[in-house]
Amino acid sequence: MSQTAPTGDNKPNPEAGSVVFKRKGFQFMGLGTQDFIRFFFGGNASLAIIILILICVFLAKEAFMFFPQHHAGLKDYRQSGQEFVDYIGDEIGAHTNLYSSANIAYFAEVNRTSREEDDILRAHRAVLANLENLTSKTWGRFEREVDALEDVGDDLEDLDPAKEEDQPKIAALQEEKERLEKEIVKFRVELKEEVSAAINTNEAWELGVGSDAPPPESLPKLREAVLFEASPEVDEEHPYIAELKAVSKAKKAAAVEEFADFKATLKAMQDVVRPLKSLHSEIRSIASENKAVLVKLSTAADRKEAWIKGAAATKDPDEKARMLAEAEKVVIEAPDYDAMAEPFYEVIPEHAALIAPIDTEMAVLFQQLPDKVETRSAHENLKRAKVYYDRFVKTVAENRENIKGWSHEKPVSAVESVSSFLFGRDWITNSSWHDVYGLLPIFTGSLLISIIALVVAVPFAVSAAIYVNQLAPLREQNFVKPAIEFIEAIPSVVLGFFGILVFGETLRVVSQVEWLQWVPGFPMAERLTILNAGLLLAFMAIPTIFTLTEDALNNIPQALTENSLAMGASKLQTVFRVVVPTAVSGIIAAVLLGFGRIIGETMVVLLVAGNKIKIPDFTEGIGVIAQPTHTMTGIIAQELAEVDAGSLHWRALFMVGMVLFAISLIVNFSAQRVLKRFQKI
Amino acid sequence: MKKTLALFAAVALVAGANAEDKIVIKGSDTLGAKMVPQLAEAYKEAGNEVSFEIAAEGSSSAFTNLLAGTADIGMSSRNIKDSEVDEFTAKGMEIKDWIGAYDMIGVIVNENSSIEGLTVEQIEGIFTGDITDWSEVGGDAGPISVYTRNTSSGTYKSFQEMAMNKRDYGADTQKMAGNEQIAEEVAKNANGIGYVGLAYTDKDGIKAVAVNDVELKPENAKDYPIARSLHYYTIDGKLSEAATKFLTWATTDEKAAEIVSRVGFIALSE
Missing domain, CATH: 1.10.3720.10 (MetI-like)
Structure with missing residues (x-):
């Protein structure tokens, strides 16, 4: 840089600057318009941030207060004895799962023998319903005419032919009756034609999700039976259908004989747990009462205060006395927790005496379930029963310890309150028993x-x-x-609507297509599924x-x-x-x-x-x-x-x-x- | 300035007069979907100059709104719970119960189902998840899909009390927003089961099953096991004159009874 560079013009001149940008016009407390605009925008930006922070603080406060309250709820759950009752409930639940799977397997085996007849009967019901839907308009008109005819008949009965003044009415009604009768005859023909046209459409033969088609050789007869039953004069079963029903029933009865051992095992399974169930329902009502007492206690202070406040506000002396008396009635003192828990401690030996034979007998009964079954459903359900049996044994073993060591005074740790929310496997609200909040x-x-x-x-x-x-x-x-x-x-609500009405049904129909059966999850029974929601959200x-x-x-x-x-x-x-x-x-x-x-x-x-x-x-x-x-x-x-x-x-x-x-x-x-x-x- | 003030005062007065004649009704979807709106229409047609605001979001919202003072009348398809009564007393309010109609809850299955009837025990088993396959209750094999109302619904609660021995719903149940949606899903699912109010049972694609061999018909109301009363709740002493007049009309008038039975409930007089 040269030292001799001309100076003066390039030199910043503070005074000259202040002349060029001289602040004129509006001034308030030394601040100009531009300052106000700047502060306005700056202020808005910081206000937005402050509001955001306030929202976060509010949310966080409300949310984290959950844990102390949840902790108190868990404490009530223990002190009322509900926890104890649920240990036994779990055992019964595990048993029910096992029994239910075995039961489904049993029915799969029994129903197998009459599968062919049942398929035809199911198709019969579906086709009849389809026909009814396809011709519902004419049916509706036909039925209205029939009703009208009945009304006219009733009116005619009310009138007395001997009376002079009723004569013109009777004549008019008679005319109406004849007209209606003609109409009905006409409708009958129309309906018959419509039904025989409808049965040739593909819609009539849609059998619904997951039903097996009836054997092809039964189709002509099925068609005949449906046509017969769908006609307006007939109100009875076609002999073919009646016969099928009888055959199906007879086959099932024979199968019941055949699987008598299986049934006996199932019945024994149910019988063995019965005493435990009655014990459970007995102590369940005790725990429910305890819980009600504890819930009442938690609102007692507020109620008392409200009555006293109300009494202070009212002028009527009678009313005042009544309110004070009500306030007096509210009990704030904690109940005797030991006495509340007493019945459960008494039950412990009884439970031990009940569960031991159940454990051993179930082991025997489980072995008695058949190994070889014919249907896939039975096979799968017995496999599931095995899983449930292992789970049952595990539950019984665990809960034996839990019940032995149960104490209504054992403190609920803070960790429990947090972990039972974050890792809880159930979300049950508005329950008559105990609300559970699990996030999983x-x-x-x-x-x-x-x-x-x-x-x-x-x-x-x-x-x-x-x-x-x-x-x-x-x-x-x-x-x-x-x-x-x-x-x-x-708008997402429009998309959701589309998902319910159009996309869900389309997905399910597609999932029934035969050559797509390799896709996992197909065929789908439901319309509202994870897949449906996932695809819409992808969109x-x-x-x-x-x-x-x-x-x-x-x-x-x-x-x-x-x-x-x-x-x-x-x-x-x-x-x-x-x-x-x-x-x-x-x-x-x-x-x-x-x-x-x-x-x-x-x-x-x-x-x-x-x-x-x-x-x-x-x-x-x-x-x-x-x-x-x-x-x-x-x-x-x-x-x-x-x-x-x-x-x-x-x-x-x-x-x-x-x-x-x-x-x-x-x-x-x-x-x-x-x-x-x-x-x- | 004085003129403006006077104008403001006049506007405020008019607004005040209007506000008094407006009846706000909130709560159950069972009452609020059809019955109460139609009653309100008929009441207005009968020459009463009132306006209505009706919101149907489930019975529990009846009590939260009454408590907050945002509703004059609460509609509920279940009895008020003890804990809810406590909340009203805690605020120094007393609740008054008007019975509006009776309702039967229909257990519906797909019209193609082979099931015609169930016992209450079977229904309990199905809705609690103890029974998971139709073959266990005498139908063709197939996994049961259970559709229920959501937890804010009074039907959810009263069904639990009447048909499920107060036990909790099984984890496999699907919670739907309203009667219509349940009927819709059951109509489309051959293995579906659900419950809806009597008024919804004549929809296409579904059929109501007999319970303990009693068919779902208004004349069977006394024997049918899953029937209940529908309530209007109000706060004692705080109800406006217009609202009192409307409720009295809705629960006693003949025309009202006609509407009640037309939408599928059973009027008190029947």
């Missing part, structure tokens, strides 16, 4: 749906983005991009992932592409070896944000997921997708309307919201981190 069923439901949605959405969205951004001609770009982004404009996530991936690809410096092309790489080589690998972190961030979008979606899953609060049965492998489930977002939407502010249930829903919030936070945070790495290039 709804958490797994949300997760499964999200995984399906991602597995479907990511390939579509990412490849569409690569194509549109790198390969598509401009005209195509201008069409495809807005089209995909338009999906985002569809919703595609625009999010697509747009963000496209942005990531746009951010790749032009120089990289140009270098690659200049070195002789083809367009495809450039895209897959240079552009996509460079943008991969941006793509991962897009997928993560898509996941955030999916797991927070409420309306679609509430309508379409089937709302079954149970951890899906993973023994079916990927077939699990054909089951219904419930989600974290869905349960909040479904149950929040019914709960009282501040109740345990209310706080449990807040806690679920917190978990969702935490998931979103983690997802967004990791997306940001991934993106940051990407920006370093």
